[in-house]
Amino acid sequence: MVNVNRLFPLFALLGAVTAYLMPAWFVVFKNSIVPLLVVIMLSMGLTLDLQDFANAFKQKRAVITGLILQFTLMPLSALAISLLLGLDRELTIGMVLVGSVAGGTASNVICYLAKGDVALSITMTALSTLAGVVLTPLIIQLLIGEMVAIPLMDMLLSLVKIVLIPVTVGVVLNHFFKPQVAKLSPALPLISIVAIVMAISIIVALNAGQFAQVGPVILLAVFLHNGLGLTLGYLCCRLLGFSHTVCKTISIEVGLQNSGLATALCIKFFSPISAIPSAIFSIWHNLSGAMLAGYWASRVQKQTEALE
Numbered sequence: 001m002v003n004v005n006r007l008f009p010l011f012a013l014l015g016a017v018t019a020y021l022m023p024a025w026f027v028v029f030k031n032s033i034v035p036l037l038v039v040i041m042l043s044m045g046l047t048l049d050l051q052d053f054a055n056a057f058k059q060k061r062a063v064i065t066g067l068i069l070q071f072t073l074m075p076l077s078a079l080a081i082s083l084l085l086g087l088d089r090e091l092t093i094g095m096v097l098v099g100s101v102a103g104g105t106a107s108n109v110i111c112y113l114a115k116g117d118v119a120l121s122i123t124m125t126a127l128s129t130l131a132g133v134v135l136t137p138l139i140i141q142l143l144i145g146e147m148v149a150i151p152l153m154d155m156l157l158s159l160v161k162i163v164l165i166p167v168t169v170g171v172v173l174n175h176f177f178k179p180q181v182a183k184l185s186p187a188l189p190l191i192s193i194v195a196i197v198m199a200i201s202i203i204v205a206l207n208a209g210q211f212a213q214v215g216p217v218i219l220l221a222v223f224l225h226n227g228l229g230l231t232l233g234y235l236c237c238r239l240l241g242f243s244h245t246v247c248k249t250i251s252i253e254v255g256l257q258n259s260g261l262a263t264a265l266c267i268k269f270f271s272p273i274s275a276i277p278s279a280i281f282s283i284w285h286n287l288s289g290a291m292l293a294g295y296w297a298s299r300v301q302k303q304t305e306a307l308e
Helices: 002-006 008-021 030-046 050-057 060-085 089-100 107-113 118-144 152-176 178-206 216-239 244-255 259-269 273-307
Strands: none
Touching (some): 008 273, 030 118, 089 118, 089 273, 107 118, 107 244, 152 178, 178 259, 216 244, 244 273
């Protein structure tokens, strides 16, 4: 499983490049983004059980801190970066949307590779995903409601259908049919990766003609946004006295966003152009997360060797 997930950034990059060069191959699947996201959310639900949610009560302070950082630091920094770089309305909407969604589903694997607290990571991803059903539309309304009309209730209902129902179904199935689900579990990461890469490729294909127009400024915006999430997520937790392991975990949870969900919301409620930041984020946050995980894992390895 880990080997497959380690190749995820490469698959995402290859998919994006192929879609950019051959957009016609992927544009025909433009109506598949939401179904692909439902598959990803269902796969995530199948990896969770009720005990994962019970674990939240064992590390309440860490979980609450992570959730607060997730839904304040990321959306506010997205808006600040957009204003600082002078992004147009569509790209600003996309930046704020990717900042307002829950933590990314790849964060648990990145946390594992970084030798963080995987139980905490899973708990945070699950809770932020559920909390985001309500918080994401409210944050978007608060931050960019004056810039564009936000279909608050429609967005809320979409999040219930795309996120809440599939995750809940997955958890219920895993609870009542654990032996059967266990047989499927080795394939779930691969299914999620294929779905995410396909969604990224479709978004890139839909915007193939727009990338040259937006230029490197949107790349800079995404790099800054992701970098701030990872850095400030770690530093804030360090200042609050958490251990290095917990700081790593929360940093990854805060810095890696569910950009696939942001993409689906952008296309459904706004425009394909507004989905460009989340499409780039999908690729970049997995690359940056994998590099950071490699750095942290190598430090743990060196410390272990020094003690032997």
